[in-house]
Amino acid sequence: MGSVKLDGNTLSSTELSLVSMGEKVEVASDAWIRVDASRKVVENILDSGETVYGINTGFGALVSESISSEDLATLQVNLIRSHACGIGERMSIPDTRAMMCVRANSLVKGHSGIQRAVIEQIITYLNEDVIPVVPRIGSLGASGDLAPLSHMALALIGEGEVWSESGPAPTSEVLIEKGLIGVQLAAKDGLSLINGTSQMCSLISNAENTLANLLPLADLIACVSIEARECSIQPMDPRVHRARPHHGQSLVAERITAIMKDSDILASHADCDRVQDAYSFRCIPQVHGPVLENFRKLSSTLDIEINSATDNPLIFPDPKNPGKNEVISQGNFHGEILAICADNMSHALFELAHISERRIDQIVDPTRSNLPAFLAKNSGLESGMMIVHYVAAAALAEMHAGAMPRSAFSTPTSGGQEDHVSMGSTAAWNLVNSCKHLSQVLACELMIACEALEYRKAEPAKHVQSLYNLVRKISDPLMNDRSTSKEIEDIARELSNGGWLARIEAECGRLPR
Secondary structure, X not given: OOEEEEOOOOOOHHHHHHHHOOOEEEEOHHXXXXXXXXXXXXXXXXXXXXXXXXXXXXXXXXXXXXXXXXXXXXXXXXXXXXXXXXXXEEOOHHHHHHHHHHHHHXXXXXXXXXXXXXXXXXXXXXXXXXXXXXXXXXXXXXXXXHHHHHHHHHHXXXXXXXXXXXXXXXXXXXXXXXXXXXXXXXXXHHHHHHOOOHHHHHHHHHHHHHHHHXXXXXXXXXXXXXXXXXXXXXXHOHHHHHOOOOHHHHHHHXXXXXXXXXXXXXXXXXXXXXXXXXXXXXXXXXXXXXXXHHHHHHHHHHHHHOOOOOOOOEEOOOOOOOOHHHEXXXXXXXXXXXXXXXXXXXXXHHHHHHHHHHHHHHHHOHHHHOOOHHHOOOEOOEOOOHHHHHHHHHHHHHHXXXXXXXXXXXXXXXXXXXXXXXXXXXXXHHHHHHHHHHHHHHHHHHHHHHHHHOXXXXXXXXXXXXXXXXXXXXXXXXXXXXXXXXXXXXXXXXXXXXXXXXXHHHHHOOOOO
């Protein structure tokens, strides 16, 4: 494995994903110049005796409380201990690693005034695989992800818990085993560690990685259903989409045309008397396309955010005019842009799952598909794929609840000082769950469409055949009724992790992007 260099400006979502899975990290040498310059501003303010928020005052509603110089280190440790009060299930190790990487990258941007040693501690923990145990729930998505990041910071100073081979273990014990010590905090350090959008970025990065695989496969799965239902691809004609030139719509139509170009099934019913297909087939580009555009917006927003300074206050060194003017209290910690992006994406994924479920209904209904009822071998005695459709509808119901925006709810906190929050972490986690449910709905559609292909005599398109072959390694054709629960889960997992998409494209050619 190589090493990802952090400079505060060029971290990509792909590199962030690699770090989440164990890639080592280092700080670019020129970034340390900016880190040291901003730290010098903090030290100059302390030496001058000036009172500046976040450096020698209390926090939040306690902003008016001045702190003596001898208590500044204690202030930072107290901040972390008091804010490390998260609840709920623990963040996964990959999500936590991504959160640590985003925090370090933000700090090396050079606007936080943090000590170099604290950043080095994060890097050491990542490279030595000392990963904090972080409860997921506690962030309001403004003032940064305070509670989750405080659990991370607690581990950095040698307290709290980190992951071991047997589960959570006291940080102090693991540090002794590895020959490490906790970092000593000074003024501004604790606040810089916990005041940022790092958990939100981590969870959205998780979702982005999943969707990079799921969205192209959703188009391919739709093609399996097109083959199974013997639908026309005339609605994919490029002239149609030049007349309404939304990029996502046009790209999906291009993808479907490329996939279906060598389909014998399509050729075999070219002259059938069906005038139009149902919307769930005819309008695939008009529904899948906007989802793709939302995904691109999400990706571009994430790329900006993981290379942003998001704590408060921020330091802007000005050697020619030093003093309070170099420190600005502001609101870059507010996660509204991430919250809205995540909420929009969750809603878009619901629409994608909804049209998938409608295609399932078209296939299992014998009055519309000209196939056996529910694809059962012995209808009546057997139920075939009937309840697989129910499962897709149930997962869709879970997604419907998740389509409601989390960012539409805000509650004032900190004595009214923090009177509007984004709920960005809640929105980001909701998006992660929406991705999981989408994979399950698509798995149901794929299983049913593959079963319907058993009744077609002609050969499907190459990409479709390749996907069919992969499904059949997990799920055999129906010979009689059986439990398909594990098969659905296994297919959903394969759709999400990227392996199937890579294999299909290696075998049959890359899909248009």
